[in-house]
Amino acid sequence: MKIAVLALQGAFIEHEQRLQQLGAETFEVRQLADWLQPMDGLVLPRGESTVQMRLLDQLGLLKPVQEAILRGLPVLGTCAGMILLSSGYLGTMNIRVRRNAYGRQLGSFHTVGQVEGIGEDVPMTFIRAPYIEEILSPDCRPLAQVDGRMVAAQQGCQLATAFHPELDADLRLHQHFLQMARHNVIVG
Amino acid sequence: MANERQELNRQLAQMLKGGVIMDVTTPEQARIAEEAGACAVMALERIPADIRAAGGVSRMSDPKMIRGIQEAVSIPVMAKCRIGHIAEAQILQAIEIDYIDESEVLSPADNIYHIDKTRFDVPFVCGAKNLGEALRRIAEGATMIRTKGEPGTGDVVQAVSHMRLMQSEIRRLVSMSEDELFEAAKQLQAPYELVRFVHENGKLPVVNFAAGGVATPADAALMMQLGAEGVFVGSGIFKSGNPRKRAAAIVQAVTNYQDAKLLAELSEDLGEAMVGINEQEIELLMAERGK
Numbered sequence: 001m002k003i004a005v006l007a008l009q010g011a012f013i014e015h016e017q018r019l020q021q022l023g024a025e026t027f028e029v030r031q032l033a034d035w036l037q038p039m040d041g042l043v044l045p046r047g048e049s050t051v052q053m054r055l056l057d058q059l060g061l062l063k064p065v066q067e068a069i070l071r072g073l074p075v076l077g078t079c080a081g082m083i084l085l086s087s088g089y090l091g092t093m094n095i096r097v098r099r100n101a102y103g104r105q106l107g108s109f110h111t112v113g114q115v116e117g118i119g120e121d122v123p124m125t126f127i128r129a130p131y132i133e134e135i136l137s138p139d140c141r142p143l144a145q146v147d148g149r150m151v152a153a154q155q156g157c158q159l160a161t162a163f164h165p166e167l168d169a170d171l172r173l174h175q176h177f178l179q180m181a182r183h184n185v186i187v188g
Numbered sequence: 189m190a191n192e193r194q195e196l197n198r199q200l201a202q203m204l205k206g207g208v209i210m211d212v213t214t215p216e217q218a219r220i221a222e223e224a225g226a227c228a229v230m231a232l233e234r235i236p237a238d239i240r241a242a243g244g245v246s247r248m249s250d251p252k253m254i255r256g257i258q259e260a261v262s263i264p265v266m267a268k269c270r271i272g273h274i275a276e277a278q279i280l281q282a283i284e285i286d287y288i289d290e291s292e293v294l295s296p297a298d299n300i301y302h303i304d305k306t307r308f309d310v311p312f313v314c315g316a317k318n319l320g321e322a323l324r325r326i327a328e329g330a331t332m333i334r335t336k337g338e339p340g341t342g343d344v345v346q347a348v349s350h351m352r353l354m355q356s357e358i359r360r361l362v363s364m365s366e367d368e369l370f371e372a373a374k375q376l377q378a379p380y381e382l383v384r385f386v387h388e389n390g391k392l393p394v395v396n397f398a399a400g401g402v403a404t405p406a407d408a409a410l411m412m413q414l415g416a417e418g419v420f421v422g423s424g425i426f427k428s429g430n431p432r433k434r435a436a437a438i439v440q441a442v443t444n445y446q447d448a449k450l451l452a453e454l455s456e457d458l459g460e461a462m463v464g465i466n467e468q469e470i471e472l473l474m475a476e477r478g479k
Contacts, residue, residue: 008443009206030444046203057352105286108196127199
């Protein structure tokens with residue numbers, strides 16, 4: 001099991017550590033040459049979505065990444081990664097996301113909540129986080145809500161969370177993602 | 189609760205990793221920085237090179253000016269307060285700044301004490317030129333560290349010395365036996381628990397950026413290769429010929445800091461770099477403020 005982690009900017013090392021703990025191999029994607037290796041899945045980490053989007057474009061990665069996801073490459077996007085997947089950015093997931101939805105850093109918080117298919121006690125850390133304002137197609141379903149806001153969703157092999165599973169010791173979400181990747185036909 | 193806040197604040201700094209934080213003085217510059225790929229901006233009235241040129245006492249920026257920048261961009265906004273100036277920090281917290289830089293670039297307000305940053309909800313970044321300073325700032329509640337470098341000079345030599353020193357002190361702690369750590373803590377004048385953390389993890393418990401004198405994509409790549417987790421660029425961008433292009437090039441250089449071929453392309457046609465002054469030519473060493 002080989003997972004690519006987008007390493008343009010942000011906290012990608014934390015994802016690599018979690019995936020490696022679960023026995024997966026990881027490699028960093030910093031430019032087009034890195035992208036050309038075979039992979040079973042892709043992680044879009046947190047960071048600043050404006051920075052990541054710009055670098056994807058400048059490094060010629062935007063189209064290849066977008067096409068691979070549309071062809072069915074399993075992908076996990078957290079926080080900025082969820083923004084990248086959403087409508088108006090890569091647009092592979094039919095969700096509309098509000099950036100900095102909880103305001104500035106003083107609005108960042110930690111909680112525990114239910115995620116469908118994962119458990120009732122999933123730790124959730126929100127750092128200048130977005131949430132999902134609207135789901136735009138029936139094949140995309142919300143997986144979690146916090147205070148009435150949608151904070152996780154899945155559409156086919158695309159999994160997006162507004163919070164940061166890579167920051168807590170709980171490995172269930174990454175495990176769920178690896179299972180998705182394992183059951184998927186390998187996409188080159 | 190206080191610990192949870194500290195943790196969230198450390199985590200915000202992690203989100204900035206691999207990114208470039210740029211000094212800006214106007215909403216227009218802030219937008220240029222955001223478009224060029226800055227992961228955060230530092231709002232201040234004068235960039236360090238001009239603070240140096242103007243002399244006199246330099247203080248926290250006008251909150252109205254900072255608010256203008258907060259409204260102009262969607263990325264995190266940082267601002268500086270003077271070392272030890274509790275009230276300036278409270279004011280910056282009141283306007284919901286994302287990060288406070290308790291900075292030696294401004295005139296110190298207190299020659300002995302730094303701010304007790306554990307009493308604030310808003311996160312702090314502090315400068316350090318060696319491991320002892322870094323760990324003392326972390327003990328006081330800083331959730332992000334940057335090298336001091338020598339701000340406003342366009343001369344990277346001090347940032348390099350500070351980063352190299354910090355990394356070699358970290359390696360030294362890692363190689364020590366456990367019973368030597370008590371003496372190491374005494375020598376570093378830092379809390380034993382933090383010294384032990386560094387011994388066990390081979391890194392600071394918070395994110396460590398480079399700052400002070402970074403002016404080119406090559407400077408940024410150099411600092412990343414020396415172990416920085418991201419870069420602050422102060423005067424280097426808006427004191428140069430083509431800020432937009434230089435800013436974007438530095439952002440890319442930080443992501444692909446090991447790809448010399450790409451760095452060569454990024455270094456082409458950037459226009460004039462900031463003129464810069466050598467550290468020997470300056471009378472005021474800002475890095476000597478706040479230890």
